[in-house]
Amino acid sequence: MDQVLSVEAEEHLVEELEQVEGARRVAAILAPEAIDSLLAEAEKAGGGAQELLAAITKAVLERALQVEMADHLGYEKGDPAGVGSPNSRNGSYPKTVVTASGPVRLQVPRDRAGSFEPRIVPKRTKRLGQVDEMILSLYARGMSTRDIRDHLAEVYGAEISPALVSNVTEVVREEIAEWQNRALDAVYPILYIDAIVVKVRESGSVVNKAAHLVIGVDTDGYKQVLGIWIEQKEGSRFWLNVLTSLRNRGLKDALVVCCDGLSGLPEAIGHVWPEAIVQTCVVHLIRTSMRYVAYADRKKIAAALRPIYTAANASAAEAALEALRGTFARSAPGVISAWERSWETFIPFLDFPLELRRVIYTTNAIESMNFQLRKISKTRGHFPDDDAAIKLLYLGIRRIEGRHIDGEGRHVPAGQLRGTGTYGWKRALNDFAIRFPGKLPV
Structure with missing residues (x-):
């Protein structure tokens, strides 16, 4: 049966043909x-x-x-018509x-x-x-x-x-303001909240500040940075302002919020999205653990941690933690303490099926983005003010998201950034629909 092209599809086809013809010429x-x-x-x-x-x-x-x-x-x-x-x-x-x-x-x-x-x-x-x-x-x-x-x-x-x-x-100042206040989707199945330390000059001295990034995974599985907030001291009031601004921009609900034990954040999440599951980011927890480990012992500790976050249920995870405690309580007590402090916000993760777990804790795209943003912020040294730091981070995000190639192999046009996709998303979305009935848009 013949297919009828939409007006947009026809215009796109004509544009492509013109580009091909121009290239030939x-x-x-x-x-x-x-x-x-x-x-x-x-x-x-x-x-x-x-x-x-x-x-x-x-x-x-x-x-x-x-x-x-x-x-x-x-x-x-030279045309006589001009006389x-x-x-x-x-x-x-x-x-x-x-x-x-x-x-x-x-x-x-x-x-x-x-x-x-x-x-x-x-x-x-x-x-x-x-x-x-x-x-x-x-x-x-x-x-x-x-x-x-x-x-x-x-x-x-x-x-x-x-x-x-x-x-x-x-010139990007107005663009940043528009981006920071753009409308958001009503529901994001997963939110990641992370921070990058930047050095900012303030009152004649250089201080460390946390540039907090909120990254959302939309219902199509695409990860996007929803905004940047810089603060030297975070707490319940700061996080309540951040999450309320997201809700005012249209984000009515989040299903799972992954974060890294930031002060006051779980309480703010419970106030703004009461039914959201607050989940300690497994990648961050592993990274925190490695701060207490000598380089020579890292492989051993990593192997001992794996049975905890891959456990079938909470009981199996507790047994794996006990085994870790028995082996490394003296040589790496900081590792044990890090997991004990985060245990209550870690174990909800174990109730998810394996496919959904992989989607939640496999954050390679996010880790890659954070690595690149840390790299460019360190290259610049310190910033004269918060706005200068946000400007650089925004341009870095725009460059990272803007070079994404979608599933059809075409570059996403400027102004239509979709972020990066999520492997195995369809299966995970079905699990979300079962676990959170009525939450996802139909």
Whole structure:
């Protein structure tokens, strides 16, 4: 039976066909022989590939400007149809713009009426959009404004000031505010609450603050960062404000909330989402345990911990903990204490079927994100204020989520970030539906 494409599908298909046709034309114009010839001419003139790219960029932009001018006036240059026209060409003026190929000096056409407004290189624009995106990308990788300036000067020959880099990155302020206040789904089956320590200058000294990230797994199994909150001292009031803001943005219910023994958080969760299960994050608990273990004993301790969090039920887990206590009570008492403190918020995990357990404690994507965010925050050293730290973390998150490839192998378009998927999610979703009847949207 014939299938009828939706309007959106038709537009997407047409766009893809146009891109393919455009690529074919470019390939035909820039055949290997033509490129070799252009490179040979550039080398003969004492330049190289970079100079060739700059020359091509200049030619393309100037040609596009001439086409825009012809469209603005209504006739081509030299066309008799322009005789007697109320407006006409009036020479050109030089303008240097920074591009990915380096600085390019253009001749921008102008008209006698002064009404021509170029679109490809707008007035008062000294950088093309690709350069701004490059600056944001480098900044999101933890490079300082001066490092970015030096990098662009070294690689592209583009001279820009640290202040310009700061101005470019400041553009995301409104984007961050919109992201921090965006509407959320009504239900997230799993929430992960984690923290990254950042150094922030405050009252003339540098202090450690916790940048708390709330990561939600939606009903389709995609993980997304729902927001960032920075606080030096957390407690019940702080967490109540955070969770209330999430609820006000539309998050009416959470089924399982995984956290790491943060002060006041379980009480706040119980107030905002009374029926949510508060679960100590197994990965965090294992990581905390390893802080008390000498490097030579880590494999032994890891092997002894595994029977606890893979136990069939609470009784089996208690037996495994007792075995751990009997073997390592003297050599690693901190490990025993860490598990005893978290026991009441750990054992709910053991009531879940194995498939659901794997989804809850297998947080490779989250650990990977946190590792990258810690890396870029450490690279930057300390921040002048909380907003600067949030800006860098947001750009890092945007870069990490934005490069995700969905199940069909296509890059998720900018502004439509879905985060990363969850392996075995369909089976886990069925388990959630049975364990939490009526909670998931139909």
